[in-house]
Amino acid sequence: MDSVIQALMQVGSFENLGLLIMGTAVGIFIGAMPGLSVNMGLALLFPITFSVGGLGGIIMLLGIYCGAIYGGSITAILLRTPGTPASAATTLDGYPMAIKNGQPGRALSISTTASTFGGLFSVVCLILFAPMLAKVALQFSKPEYFALAIFGISMVTSVSAGSILKGVIGCLVGLWIATIGLDAMSGMERYTLGTLYLSGGVGFMPILIGLFALTQVFINTEESVGKQQMIGNIKIDSVLPSCADIKLTLPTLLRSSAIGTFIGCVPGTGGDIGSWISYNQAKVWAKDDSMFGKGDPRGIAASESGNNSVVGGAFIPVLTLGIPGDGATAIILGALMVHGIQPGPLLFVNDPVGIYTIFIGLLLANALMGAMGFSLIRFFTKVVNIPKNILLPIITVMAMIGTYSYSNSIPDVIIMVAAGVIGFFMYKCDMSVPGVIIGIILGKLAEENFTGSLMMSDGSFMVFAENPICATFLVLSLISLLSPMYRPMLKRIFEKRS
Amino acid sequence: MANMKICNYCVAALTILVGVLIARAALGYGIAMTFFGPGPGVWPFVLGSLLVVIGALIVLDTVVHSRKFTATKVILNDAGCVRAYIMMAAAVLYLVLLVILGFYISSFIFLIGGMWILGMRNLKLAVAVSLLFLAGVYVLFSYLLHIQLPLPIFFD
Known part of the structure; x- marks a missing residue:
């Protein structure tokens, strides 16, 4: 108990609270800017922790981490430009609700609620189940990782708004793009056309920004013909979500937060995988999924609670085993070690004040993120009121900056523009864009673990069936993949019965 | 069609x-x-x-x-599509100018041109918005975050 009180005093001090507020605000801003990643934000502000001293710097980094994951949803909803890859799924329902249905305040309030809920849920899980969940995640070997990737890929049928077959093509192309470059096992160059640039693989961010942001610019440009450019005047009655929205999204929030927390504690995954799987499950479990992709509140709630709950989950292997799950937690792990905190099973015994400080810091960072989000919704929605003939060129320039600043590479910008143009024709041919993104995100994870599993089994495919966790995931993937075929049939049966 | x-x-x-x-x-x-x-x-x-x-x-x-x-x-050839194709061409031209003239000059030209393509005829407003936006980009990216955006080839 003494440790908890000491930790509370540590976090509650004027200096540390100020650092937490600053970190969260900076995180939200970084997340909202396409091209500025969570990792970049953490890396840029990491040196500040040296001058702060003690746990203050760590608390600030926690604020950045939480804020940045949430911040990505703001531009995803208002501009269809996900600030971070974790927010890509939010564009599917966030943008239609904000722009086509003219409810940006509602979309942002649902995303803020979901992000805060997901974040707090995962931290509570971190506090309660950290050692237990870490044990389950540790049992994952290559076949389980492969099955997890396939489970993620299977959601392509759910996110394909147009033709499902064309959505699958997009996903396969995405998976192929992920193979470009050096093969991880043999070191052989694949599909590089002999260029140095492609031997490093194709960046994910240029394609993400091109397909989402630039394609939307071209679609809006097409739709702008014959429309008078007027300054919009969308007004917001309330920045808080309505009771009906809370009631509708509550089961989704709970489910997605649980999924996100579990995904987070599996090293090598991240907010992007958490949000896509949560979105897919929200659609699978919905009685009526006809509004998904057209501004369904459950779609926003699923992806946002799914990606923010990854934060708490990601700290489980970091704190209990000293294993970072992704780049962001690797930076925070480094910061902890620099400040003399050695994560691992002994941390709970050797430094209880440190561990409780991190728990309380994470709880406060999520609460602050919610408070800042709600209070700034009116400010954020001003973006929607900017006339399109000013906003669209600005989005294009932001897309250029975002892509270039990500890796200081002009070829990346060329790929972004090409992806934008291809995305426009994909839209015309009724092809879904998210499939490509899912393919690229999960491609490496799927291939490396597919190859690794076959190596383990000397080429026997039985390795995927013999392992219970792996087999369960693969069966679930098959059910998810075939859902468009049997769901209308099931729906008809249930409708007849009712 | x-x-x-x-x-x-x-x-x-x-x-x-x-x-x-x-x-x-x-x-x-x-x-x-x-x-x-x-x-x-x-x-x-x-x-x-x-x-x-x-x-x-x-x-x-x-x-x-x-x-x-x-x-x-x-529909692939109505007025809306043609405007979208012009915007695509402008984006490609912007990319070429980005390499030659660097970020700030090419972005200024693209912003004015893009607004013009989208029907903005108030040149003073277009110039003011472009300058204000680019000033914000300069402060944030070049001054605060020290992220180097493409420079003109004559600077290299």
Whole structure:
């Protein structure tokens, strides 16, 4: 108990609270800017922790981490430009609700609620189940990782708004793009056309920004013909979500937060995988999924609670085993070690004040993120009121900056523009864009673990069936993949019965 | 104006072609089981083959639902599309200028040009918005975050 009180005093001090507020605000801003990643934000502000001293710097980094994951949803909803890859799924329902249905305040309030809920849920899980969940995640070997990737890929049928077959093509192309470059096992160059640039693989961010942001610019440009450019005047009655929205999204929030927390504690995954799987499950479990992709509140709630709950989950292997799950937690792990905190099973015994400080810091960072989000919704929605003939060129320039600043590479910008143009024709041919993104995100994870599993089994495919966790995931993937075929049939049966 | 049936056939043909090319290249990388595990071509070969299968399924689906797809129109040459194509050309030109003139000058030209394409005729407002936006970008990226945006070739 003494440790908890000491930790509370540590976090509650004027200096540390100020650092937490600053970190969260900076995180939200970084997340909202396409091209500025969570990792970049953490890396840029990491040196500040040296001058702060003690746990203050760590608390600030926690604020950045939480804020940045949430911040990505703001531009995803208002501009269809996900600030971070974790927010890509939010564009599917966030943008239609904000722009086509003219409810940006509602979309942002649902995303803020979901992000805060997901974040707090995962931290509570971190506090309660950290050692237990870490044990389950540790049992994952290559076949389980492969099955997890396939489970993620299977959601392509759910996110394909147009033709499902064309959505699958997009996903396969995405998976192929992920193979470009050096093969991880043999070191052989694949599909590089002999260029140095492609031997490093194709960046994910240029394609993400091109397909989402630039394609939307071209679609809006097409739709702008014959429309008078007027300054919009969308007004917001309330920045808080309505009771009906809370009631509708509550089961989704709970489910997605649980999924996100579990995904987070599996090293090598991240907010992007958490949000896509949560979105897919929200659609699978919905009685009526006809509004998904057209501004369904459950779609926003699923992806946002799914990606923010990854934060708490990601700290489980970091704190209990000293294993970072992704780049962001690797930076925070480094910061902890620099400040003399050695994560691992002994941390709970050797430094209880440190561990409780991190728990309380994470709880406060999520609460602050919610408070800042709600209070700034009116400010954020001003973006929607900017006339399109000013906003669209600005989005294009932001897309250029975002892509270039990500890796200081002009070829990346060329790929972004090409992806934008291809995305426009994909839209015309009724092809879904998210499939490509899912393919690229999960491609490496799927291939490396597919190859690794076959190596383990000397080429026997039985390795995927013999392992219970792996087999369960693969069966679930098959059910998810075939859902468009049997769901209308099931729906008809249930409708007849009712 | 085209229809979705033609579009589907084009998509299917392109998919099959890409699938064949991917699979063919994958065969060259090796798909046999080696001491180091499956060859580097196994995974891409599976992907290429699946693309060919999906392409064929699209052809089948289009033949079966021919009437429905013929009735679905795909507009590719109306005034809106032409404006979108002009915007695409402007984005490509912006990319070229980005390499030659650097970020700030090319962005200024693109912002004015982009607003003009989208029907903005108030030049003073366009210039003011562009300058204000680029000043914000300079303060944030160049001054605070020290991120170097492309410089003109004569600066290199």
